[in-house]
Amino acid sequence: MTALCRAPEYTVSGDADAFPIRVRGLRNEFGDYVVHDDLDLDVRRGEILGVVGGSGTGKSVLMRSIIGLQTPVAGSIEVLGQSITGARDDADIAIRCRWGVLFQGGALFSTLTVAENVEVPLREFYPDIDLRLLAEIAHFKVRLTGLAGDAAVKYPAELSGGMRKRAGLARALALDPELLFLDEPTAGLDPIGAAAFDQLIRGLQQTLGLTVFLITHDLDTLHEICDRVAVLADKRVIAVGTIPELLALDHPWIQSYFKGPRGRAAASVRHLD
Secondary structure, three states, X not given: OOOOOOOOOOOOOHHXXXXXXXXXXEEEEEOOEEEEEEEEEEEOOOOXXXXXXXXXXXXXXXXXXXXXXXXXXEEEEEEOOXXXXXXXXXXXXXXXXXXXXXXXXXXXXXXXOHHHHHHHHHHHHOOOOOHHHHHHHHHHHHHHOOOOHHHHHOOHHHOOHHHHHHHHHHHHOOOOOXXXXXXXXXXXXXXXXXXXXXXXXXXXXXXXXXXXXXXXOOHHHHHHHOOEEEEEEOOEEEEEEOXXXXXXXXXXXXXXXXXXXXXXXXXXXXXHO
């Protein structure tokens, strides 16, 4: 059966309008190692939610669970009003075109050009698309992320690290998604490149009306573009709020993270702005 990129036929509740991502009682484990236990999280429509936590707290595992790449042991996940956990039918396939994902490092196919990488999801969901339209959309998405037009015909190995991330972002935006998942988008970038990428994300979020789930360790990113921050610790989300709201909590990891030397520096720059 041909997969079509259309909204599945279900009634969206008011909660789904306000919270396009809802996670309840999530448990993920690998053998005897428990990553998440009774984890709850709501993501508000139209926000950029930053997700932070120490190494091994399962930030990427949480994202993979939400997009259906990781099957949790227990709990429920609803995305855009539809249950994700255990779904493998046509509706599950259809809803996947309503989000885009930028994995760490871009995760581009090395044997395809940038434009061909962007075309991959379009070909999957629209196998009969006109080839001229396919190329036009791919080139538009490349330019949308700030890359020069000639980047479309280059291979990932010919690009800088920052350009590869922008190319990966272009692919994530190929299907005009409602939700955008970003895993460490500024990792490995110099401060100028990271700041430019932050502003690109904020600009796209505002222009396209995106809801953004953003995993990061970058304190500058958290201060500059995140509307709220979710903190993973003790196998669950221990707090969600603005940075001032988080700073009012006395959890040791939160205090160490946001009030450490780098946290103070990021806050100071934000204050000066």
